[in-house]
Amino acid sequence: GTQKHVVAILDITDKVRAEEAVQLATKKHKFLNGIIRHDILNHLTVLKGNLELALEKNDGAADAIVLQKEIAATNAIQALISFTRDYQDIGIEPPEWLDVREAVHKAVAGIRLGDISLSVEIEGVEIFADRLLPEVFYHLVRNAVVHGQKTTWIRIFCQESFEELHIVCEDDSIGIAPDAKEKIFDREFFRQAGPEMYLAREILSITSISIRETGTHGEGACFExxxxxxxxxxxxxxx
Known part of the structure; x- marks a missing residue:
């Protein structure tokens, strides 16, 4: 009789991509844990040194300066510990297809917008991302609300461009200074301004999503x- 062959084709693209993302996250965790431990030890050294100095001196003005340094070091340690708490969840679970609109609404649920209007002009769009995607939008929106100074509106939309999808979060805030557009995503910068933007970039990078700031200082911020x-x-x- 005639021989028949049955060929089964299984698309494992998402599975392979998820496994690669988890491996990348594991490498990032190991690298960052080493850096954080180093930074915490440095701050503890500063704190210990200033405490010892405070014991040796009795001058009121000098004591005030020393105490200020101690408080700054303590705050830095607290920020680093909080950062490791937030970062430890990145990549723990495999990335998945997430609805962007739902992620945004989940993110802003805990933010008090006050008189600021928020427009989410995205419907029926999913991206392959880490499950902490809502945290990214939380940080972007909160940045406009807390640090925008003159923010009255925030708009989130998306558009295709050269086989890429650009998801844009823009506002009419004071914006980001030209010399800080790249720095806000750097590890060194979060020692001064907090880890939010660095954390957002790390969450996105798990599935090769990049982020940049393209707004005009004085007119508004624009995260892409x-x-x-x-x-x-x-x-x-x-x-």
Missing amino acids: LRVPKGGYRFSGIQK
């Missing part, structure tokens, strides 16, 4: 998430 081809899909009608 660039999702590569294959990392986004349309699950409904894009409005």
